Amino acid sequence: MLRNLPFPRLLRFTRFMGPRRVLFCLAALCWLVTGPVFAQEQVLGLRLGVHPDKTRIVLDLSGELPYSLFSLADPYRVVIDMPAVEWATGTGSAGAGGGLVAGYRFGLFRHDNSRVVLDLTQPAEVSKTFFLPAAAGKSVRLVIDLVPVDRAKFMAGAGFKGRMRVGDTMSGSSKGKAELPPPVIRSERITIVVDAGHGGVDPGAISRSGHYEKNIVLDVARRVQRHLVQSGRYRVVMTRETDVFVPLRERVNIARNAGADLFVSVHADSLRSAKVRGASVYSLSEKASDKEAAQLAAKENSSDVIAGISIGTETDDIVRSILIDLAQRETKNKSVRFAKLLLPELGGVGALLRNSHRYAGFRVLTAPDVPSVLVELGLLSNAADEKLLMSAGGRDKLAAAIFRAIDQYFADRQS
Ligand SMILES: [Zn+2]
Incomplete structure (x- = not known):
C-alpha cells in the first residue's frame, strides 16, 4: 500500500x-x-497491576492508537484521551481501583474522543508509558506506570497546558471564567430541551443490580422526545442522544442557544439507604431547601469532575452570578410552576419522595432566561424504584408523565 x-x-x-x-x-x-478517519480500534480490557513501587495500568487494544495523558488536581486524577474506540470490555464502564488508583471510568467524552479517568488515592505521576506489541496470544498493550509524588510535584505537572490537542477545548468548560453566553432570540415554536443526565465517561448513579443512570435516563429522555414530537406542538432539542459525555455548561448553552422555553434535566439518583424511594423535582436556588437537596446538587454538579474536567470554583461563581440577577426571578417562578405541575403527574406513576419539590444550586439549571427543572425519576438504590425504571413500560409511563406536565404548563401559559 x-x-x-x-x-x-x-x-x-x-x-x-x-x-x-x-x-x-x-x-x-x-x-x-479531522477526527477519526481510520477504523475504530477496540479496547479489549483494562487491568491494574499493583507493585511495591508503582501501579501499572494496562489497556489491551486491537491495535496501536494515538493517545494523550494529563493529570488534574482536586481531586487527583489522571486522564487518558484517545480517538473514539469501541469498548469490548463487557457492559460496565467503571471499575474498582488498586494501588494508586482508587477507581476508574471510561467512555465517550466527545463523539470523536474516548476517555479513561483514573481517580488517584494520592498525588501520582506517569513515570513511563509504552506500547507492547501483540505476542503469544496477547493483543497490543498500552502500558502506563504511575508512581507516587508529593502534592507540589503533582501540581507543577497538572492541568491541560501543553498536553491537549487542537479541538479539545471542551467548549470553554476549562477556561475557568464564569462568562454567560449572549442572549438568544426565541423562535415562534415552543422549544423544549430534554437533557439526559450524565453519559459517556460519567455513568451517574449505579443501581442495586449494576445498571447505570446514564442509560436509564437517556431512554426516558428519548421517550419524552417521542411524545413531544408526536404531539406536533413542540420543537425538541436533546442535549445528548447517544452515550456521550456533555459538560454541564454546554448543556446550559444548548438550552440558551436553542431559545428554549423549558429545560428538563432527567436523572435517577441512588442513596445509601435502600428504603427511601420516590421521584422528586428540583429547581435552582442559591440557598438549598435542605441538606439532602444540597448534597444532591453537589453530587450532580460533580459530573464534570467525574469526566476529567478541571472546573475549580467556577460552579459556585456561576450559580452566584446568576442568582443576583433580578431578571432571573421570573425564570425562577416559571421553573417552580412547572415543578408543581410535574410532581402530581410523576406521583400518578410511582412514589414521590417526601418534600418532593426542593431547591438547590444545580449547575445544569443556571440558564438565566430558560425555566429549568431537574427531575429525579426515582432512586436506583430502592428495589421498587429500580424495578419501575428497569421496565420499558415504567420508563414510558414516566416519560408520558413529563410530557403531560409540559402540555399543561404551556396550555396554562396560552390561556
Ligand atoms: Zn444524575
Whole structure:
C-alpha cells in the first residue's frame, strides 16, 4: 500500500521512518485535523497491576492508537484521551481501583474522543508509558506506570497546558471564567430541551443490580422526545442522544442557544439507604431547601469532575452570578410552576419522595432566561424504584408523565 503513495517525499520519509511508524503518524495527524478517519480500534480490557513501587495500568487494544495523558488536581486524577474506540470490555464502564488508583471510568467524552479517568488515592505521576506489541496470544498493550509524588510535584505537572490537542477545548468548560453566553432570540415554536443526565465517561448513579443512570435516563429522555414530537406542538432539542459525555455548561448553552422555553434535566439518583424511594423535582436556588437537596446538587454538579474536567470554583461563581440577577426571578417562578405541575403527574406513576419539590444550586439549571427543572425519576438504590425504571413500560409511563406536565404548563401559559 505504501508503495503506491503519490508523494515521493512521503515515500522517502516512509523509508527513513519505517512504514509502521509513518502510518501511525499519519493516522494521528488525520485524527488531529479531522477526527477519526481510520477504523475504530477496540479496547479489549483494562487491568491494574499493583507493585511495591508503582501501579501499572494496562489497556489491551486491537491495535496501536494515538493517545494523550494529563493529570488534574482536586481531586487527583489522571486522564487518558484517545480517538473514539469501541469498548469490548463487557457492559460496565467503571471499575474498582488498586494501588494508586482508587477507581476508574471510561467512555465517550466527545463523539470523536474516548476517555479513561483514573481517580488517584494520592498525588501520582506517569513515570513511563509504552506500547507492547501483540505476542503469544496477547493483543497490543498500552502500558502506563504511575508512581507516587508529593502534592507540589503533582501540581507543577497538572492541568491541560501543553498536553491537549487542537479541538479539545471542551467548549470553554476549562477556561475557568464564569462568562454567560449572549442572549438568544426565541423562535415562534415552543422549544423544549430534554437533557439526559450524565453519559459517556460519567455513568451517574449505579443501581442495586449494576445498571447505570446514564442509560436509564437517556431512554426516558428519548421517550419524552417521542411524545413531544408526536404531539406536533413542540420543537425538541436533546442535549445528548447517544452515550456521550456533555459538560454541564454546554448543556446550559444548548438550552440558551436553542431559545428554549423549558429545560428538563432527567436523572435517577441512588442513596445509601435502600428504603427511601420516590421521584422528586428540583429547581435552582442559591440557598438549598435542605441538606439532602444540597448534597444532591453537589453530587450532580460533580459530573464534570467525574469526566476529567478541571472546573475549580467556577460552579459556585456561576450559580452566584446568576442568582443576583433580578431578571432571573421570573425564570425562577416559571421553573417552580412547572415543578408543581410535574410532581402530581410523576406521583400518578410511582412514589414521590417526601418534600418532593426542593431547591438547590444545580449547575445544569443556571440558564438565566430558560425555566429549568431537574427531575429525579426515582432512586436506583430502592428495589421498587429500580424495578419501575428497569421496565420499558415504567420508563414510558414516566416519560408520558413529563410530557403531560409540559402540555399543561404551556396550555396554562396560552390561556
Ligand atoms: Zn444524575
